[in-house]
Amino acid sequence: MKFLHAADLHLDTPFQGLTGVPAALRSQLIAAPLAALTRLVDLAIAEQVDFVLLVGDLFDQQAQSVAAQAGLMAALERLNTAQIPVVLSFGNHDYQPAGSQWHFPANVHAFGPSVKTVTLTTADQTQVAISGFSYDQRWVTTPKIADYPAKLPTVDYHIGMLHGQLGTAGDHYAPFSVGELLAKHYDYWALGHIHQRQTLNAMPPVVYPGNLQGRYRDETGQKGCLIVESQADQTLRPVFHALAPITWTTWTPELQGTLDRPTLLKQLVDQFPTTSENGTELVLITLPATVELSATAMLALTQGALLTQLQGQLTTTACWPVDLQLAADKSQPALGGLDQAVWQQAGQQVVTTEQIAALADHLLAEPFLNQALLEDLTPAQWQQRVLGLLQEQYHLTTEGGSADGD
Numbered sequence: 001m002k003f004l005h006a007a008d009l010h011l012d013t014p015f016q017g018l019t020g021v022p023a024a025l026r027s028q029l030i031a032a033p034l035a036a037l038t039r040l041v042d043l044a045i046a047e048q049v050d051f052v053l054l055v056g057d058l059f060d061q062q063a064q065s066v067a068a069q070a071g072l073m074a075a076l077e078r079l080n081t082a083q084i085p086v087v088l089s090f091g092n093h094d095y096q097p098a099g100s101q102w103h104f105p106a107n108v109h110a111f112g113p114s115v116k117t118v119t120l121t122t123a124d125q126t127q128v129a130i131s132g133f134s135y136d137q138r139w140v141t142t143p144k145i146a147d148y149p150a151k152l153p154t155v156d157y158h159i160g161m162l163h164g165q166l167g168t169a170g171d172h173y174a175p176f177s178v179g180e181l182l183a184k185h186y187d188y189w190a191l192g193h194i195h196q197r198q199t200l201n202a203m204p205p206v207v208y209p210g211n212l213q214g215r216y217r218d219e220t221g222q223k224g225c226l227i228v229e230s231q232a233d234q235t236l237r238p239v240f241h242a243l244a245p246i247t248w249t250t251w252t253p254e255l256q257g258t259l260d261r262p263t264l265l266k267q268l269v270d271q272f273p274t275t276s277e278n279g280t281e282l283v284l285i286t287l288p289a290t291v292e293l294s295a296t297a298m299l300a301l302t303q304g305a306l307l308t309q310l311q312g313q314l315t316t317t318a319c320w321p322v323d324l325q326l327a328a329d330k331s332q333p334a335l336g337g338l339d340q341a342v343w344q345q346a347g348q349q350v351v352t353t354e355q356i357a358a359l360a361d362h363l364l365a366e367p368f369l370n371q372a373l374l375e376d377l378t379p380a381q382w383q384q385r386v387l388g389l390l391q392e393q394y395h396l397t398t399e400g401g402s403a404d405g406d
Contacts, residue, residue, distance in 0.1 A: 001050055001122050001126045001128065001157065001229070001230040002047060002048070002050055002227065002228065002229045003049050003050055003051045003052065003053060003227075003228050004043065004044045004047070004049045004051075004052045004053065004228070005053045005055070005188075005190045005209050005225060005227075005238065006053070006054055006055070006209055006212055006225035007055035007056055007091075007191070007192030007193070007208070007209055007210075007211065007212075008055075008056065008057045008192055008210070009033060009036070009037055009054065009057065009058045009072075009212045009213075010033055010057055010058075010059070010060040010211060010212070010213065010215060011033045011034060011037070011058060011059050011060060011071060011072060012059055012061055012064055012065050013033050013060040013213070013215045014060070015029045018282075020307070020311050021320070022317055022320075025320055028280055029246065031245075032244070032245050032246045033060075033068075033213045034067075034068070034071040035213075035245045036213040036223070036244050036245060037071065037072070039243040040075070040212065040224075040225055040243055041075045043225070043227070043243065044082075044084055045078070045082045049084060049227065050085075050122040050123065050126075051084060051086065051087065052079060052084060052086045053130070053161055053190045054086065054087075054088040054089070055091075055161050055163050055190050055192030055209075056089050056091025056092070056093075056094075056135070056192040056193060057090075057091035057092065057093040057094055057163065057192065057193070058088065058090065058091075059072075059093060060093055060215075062093070062094055062095055062096075062138075073104075073105075076104060076105050076107070077105050079105075079107060080105035080106060080108075083107070084107065085109070085120055086107055086109070087109045087111070087118060087120075087130050087132070088108065088109070088110050088111070089111045089132050089133060089161055089163055089192075090110075090111075090134040090163075091163040091192060091193060092135050092138055092139065092140070092172070095137055096134055096135070096136055097136055097137070098113075098136060110134065111132045111134045112133065112134055112136075113133060113135070115131060115133045115147035115148055115149075116131070117149060118130050118131075119155065126157065126230070127154065127156045127157075128156065128157045128158075128159065129152045129155040129157070129159070130158075130159045130160075131148050131160050131161065132160065132161030132162065133147070135163065135174075138172075139172040139173070140164070140172070140173065140174040141169065141171065143168075143169055143174065143175050143176060144162070144164070144174050144176075145162075145176045145180045145184075148184055149184075150184055151184060151185040151187075156234075157187045157230070158184075158187055159186060159188045159189070159190060160181065160184065160186045160188070160189045160190065162174065162181075162189060162190070162192070163191070163192040163193045164176055164191070164192075166200070173193055181206055182201065182204070182206075186204060187236055188204055188205050188207075188228060189201075189207065191206065191208045191209075192208070193208075195210055195211040195214075195215075195219050196208065196219075197209055197210035197240065203235060204235070204236070205228070205237075205238055209224070209225050209226045209240070210224070211223055212224065212225065212243060212244065213243075214244060214246070214247060214248045217248055217284055217322070219248055220247075220248040220249055220250055220284070221247070222242040223242065223243065223244035224242040224243035224244060225240075225241055225243060226238040226239065226240055226241070246279060246281070246282060247278045247281050248282050249278075249281045249284070250283070250284045250285075250286065251272075251273065251284070252285070252286050252327070253267065253268055253285070253287065253288075254288075255267055255287060255288060255291045256291075257292070258292040258293075258294065259291060259292065259293055259297055260294040260296060260297055261294065261306070264293065264301075265306060265309055265313075268285070269310065269313050269314075272310070272314070272319070273319045274316050274318060274319060275316075275319070276318050280317065280318060280319075280320070281318070281319045281320070282320055282322045283319050283320060283322065284325075285307075285321055286325055286326070286327045287301075287324070287325070287326045287327060288327055289326065289327040289328060291326070293326070298326075301324060301325075301326060304324075306324055307321060307323070307324040310324065
């Protein structure tokens with residue numbers, strides 16, 4: 001038996017926060033999620049998989065564009081023509097309220113808000129049970145794992161589909177523990193929601209495949225899906241396959257000495273990669289903390305002029321710089337004398353999941369903040385983002401006088 005496990009397609013993803021992107025590359029960005037889905041279908045057909053699992057957040061928003069809907073339907077119809085069943089669920093981004101109706105091809109089973117189990121018989125007569133559910137609202141704070149049945153004794157394999165995250169009751173995204181999953185004695189847990197590929201348990205596999213196409217600078221590295229195949233000992237083994245046409249990468253140049261603006265720009269142009277083995281790359285550049293920059297070079301760096309100049313001197317978009325920063329010097333106090341450890345400890349105490357949820361509850365009334373808050377961040381990532389903003393404000397008030405202005 002062989003199947004494909006993917007999650008978090010995020011069709012219609014906006015790719016926010018990018019500036020200075022050439023028109024041709026901008027078109028690639030817009031098309032990237034659907035291009036990754038096309039590659040997924042190509043892989044499923046080439047590998048002759050018995051079925052495909054799509055575990056939540058097929059779309060980036062609860063209201064989808066016609067193009068995104070059409071793209072998904074075309075992909076599902078191709079799988080239908082190839083006689084490959086698809087079992088899918090909706091997640092927190094594309095939750096489906098009561099009364100929502102989809103007219104999927106005949107090969108598709110879409111889970112509803114209650115945990116249900118569907119059974120499949122593969123070409124070699126392997127019996128497979130698949131249990132799962134879809135979100136019907138943005139947050140599912142009550143653990144759903146108790147609703148999953150124990151492994152059915154009448155099947156060869158039982159698979160759980162779950163779009164959620166490690167946590168306890170009250171957390172927003174169908175919280176669970178690995179122990180709770182293992183207690184069901186399933187042969188495989190197909191997870192979704194977390195965009196970083198990771199294995200929570202090796203055997204039986206409890207696996208996040210990551211998202212299909214990196215959306216933000218935090219989502220670096222290759223993205224794709226898992227092909228899962230049965231072994232002679234009846235276990236299931238997942239293997240990653242890269243599918244994303246655009247990859248976020250990081251790069252640190254080798255710089256020496258004290259650099260003025262022209263010298264720094266020349267060294268960046270000379271060293272910047274111009275070819276890629278992974279399709280188009282969006283490059284996040286970090287200058288080493290040990291480099292010494294002249295006042296004009298530092299000003300050009302902080303104001304974004306240096307990045308714009310670098311972009312203007314490139315002759316290809318195979319690798320495109322989207323951010324240019326100086327690495328933090330950990331040997332120096334980062335907060336004007338404040339101890340960094342004390343700062344981080346304070347952040348962990350103040351910027352908590354409960355505080356974020358309470359604040360978000362009021363902000364959801366604003367449409368653009370509503371969309372921004374859909375971004376899936378761990379509490380640690382939220383802490384670091386808030387601390388970064390506070391740190392910038394601290395520097396403004398201590399180095400530039402009153403933050404209010406006169």
